[in-house]
Amino acid sequence: MQISSRFSVAVHVLTLLAVTPVGELLTSDRMAGSVNTNPVVIRRILGQLKKAGLVEVRAAAGGTYLRRAPADITLLDVYRAVEVVEGDLFSIHDKPNPKCPVGRNIQVALDDTLRRAQAALEQQLAGVSVAQVAAGMGELVG
Amino acid sequence: MQISSRFSVAVHVLTLLAVTPVGELLTSDRMAGSVNTNPVVIRRILGQLKKAGLVEVRAAAGGTYLRRAPADITLLDVYRAVEVVEGDLFSIHDKPNPKCPVGRNIQVALDDTLRRAQAALEQQLAGVSVAQVAAGMGELVG
DNA sequence: GTTATTGTAACAATAATGGTTACAATGAAG
DNA sequence: CTTCATTGTAACCATTATTGTTACAATAAC
Numbered sequence: 001m002q003i004s005s006r007f008s009v010a011v012h013v014l015t016l017l018a019v020t021p022v023g024e025l026l027t028s029d030r031m032a033g034s035v036n037t038n039p040v041v042i043r044r045i046l047g048q049l050k051k052a053g054l055v056e057v058r059a060a061a062g063g064t065y066l067r068r069a070p071a072d073i074t075l076l077d078v079y080r081a082v083e084v085v086e087g088d089l090f091s092i093h094d095k096p097n098p099k100c101p102v103g104r105n106i107q108v109a110l111d112d113t114l115r116r117a118q119a120a121l122e123q124q125l126a127g128v129s130v131a132q133v134a135a136g137m138g139e140l141v142g
Numbered sequence: 143m144q145i146s147s148r149f150s151v152a153v154h155v156l157t158l159l160a161v162t163p164v165g166e167l168l169t170s171d172r173m174a175g176s177v178n179t180n181p182v183v184i185r186r187i188l189g190q191l192k193k194a195g196l197v198e199v200r201a202a203a204g205g206t207y208l209r210r211a212p213a214d215i216t217l218l219d220v221y222r223a224v225e226v227v228e229g230d231l232f233s234i235h236d237k238p239n240p241k242c243p244v245g246r247n248i249q250v251a252l253d254d255t256l257r258r259a260q261a262a263l264e265q266q267l268a269g270v271s272v273a274q275v276a277a278g279m280g281e282l283v284g
Numbered sequence: 285g286t287t288a289t290t291g292t293a294a295c296a297a298t299a300a301t302g303g304t305t306a307c308a309a310t311g312a313a314g
Numbered sequence: 315c316t317t318c319a320t321t322g323t324a325a326c327c328a329t330t331a332t333t334g335t336t337a338c339a340a341t342a343a344c
Contacts, residue, residue: 001143001145001226001330001331002227002229002230002231002233003143003231003232003233004300004302005234005235005236005302006302007232008233008235008252008256009235012238012244012248015248015251016242016244027319027320028320028321029319029320033239034239034244034245035235036235036238036239037235037302037303038302038303038304039320039321040302040303040304040305040322040323041302041303041304043320043321043322044322044323046322047321047322057321057322058311058312058320059310059311059312059320059322060309060310060311060312060313060319060321061310061311061312061313061319061320062310062311062312062319062321063321075255084143085143085144086144088144089144089145090145090149091145091146091147091150092147092150093147093150093151093154093178094147096154096178097175097178100158100175100176101161101279102154102157102158102161102176103154103176105278105279106150106157106275106279109157109278109279110150110153110275113270113275114150116266117264117266117267118263120262120263120265120266121260121263122259123262124255124258124259124262125259128255133255136251137243137244137248137251143299143300143301146331146332147332147333148332148333169288169289170289170290179333180334180335181289182291182334182336183333185289185290185291186291186292188290188291189290189291189292199290199291200289200290200341200342200343201288201289201291201341202287202289202340202341202342202343203288203289203341203343203344204289204342204343235302
């Protein structure tokens with residue numbers, strides 16, 4: 001199964017905030033308009049980004065703004081914030097037969113490989129910042 | 143969400159076949175016993191491995207055997223065979239607002255990065271063979 | 285022919301996802 | 315201090331994937 005679009009929506013939201021003049025706040029309604037979804041979906045994600053310390057959300061007359069410079073937010077930060085994956089990316093069947101040599105050792109044998117695959121993916125995400133994504137907007141708007 | 147355990151089960155199954163004397167076949171029942179699941183679950187996965195040309199399955203008195211040397215089957219082959227992911231690993235929200243600069247460009251901007259992250263993961267899987275996993279069994283059985 | 289086995293359909297339980305409505309709580313602004 | 319736009323969150327729904335299960339026809343070795 002694919003990784004949830006929560007992640008791409010979160011990057012979208014942060015990119016919107018990155019291209020918004022400092023001091024200006026965005027409402028979940030405005031962001032939902034750009035993403036083209038329901039404001040509640042945006043607010044749910046904002047809650048996760050807030051918990052991760054990436055944004056500040058003000059109630060009432062409210063809106064959201066970034067708490068870190070866009071260059072200081074990597075896609076890995078976002079990926080982790082939205083908890084698209086809890087713990088390990090790969091799941092391993094949980095109760096292989098311990099009476100079988102393969103059943104007894106498969107989990108440990110796979111663990112290292114799968115962890116390294118996951119790390120390789122995360123390393124790529126860590127190499128890209130929200131600022132870089134936002135820069136991509138500028139170019140193309142040209 | 144995590145990647146389905148179909149993948150780890152498939153690796154388990156192929157590892158069982160790899161440590162089985164050449165000429166000997168394994169039934170879905172035997173494999174299910176080692177994985178600790180229902181034989182039908184195994185047969186479904188075998189169908190996918192067969193379609194990918196990794197194993198040969200004989201009906202009737204039947205059973206399964208490898209069609210390639212364990213050293214010639216990478217975990218990427220397995221990953222693709224069980225179609226744990228159809229197409230792209232990351233999903234991107236499909237209808238961002240084209241009237242917004244960010245909505246208009248986010249898909250293209252993210253596409254490259256996410257593809258590279260996926261490629262990094264797959265490259266790791268491509269670097270490990272079923273033979274290597276099977277070797278891990280031997281060590282630990284000691 | 286008998287028989288063990290595969291291939292597949294059908295069904296159920298569980299869980300995640302994305303969207304929706306509803307509404308209390310917040311707090312800025314008049 | 316009242317108003318009001320907005321957030322935070324609960325509740326619900328439809329859809330989908332997953333894993334396990336039963337059932338049974340088709341297969342082919344013996």
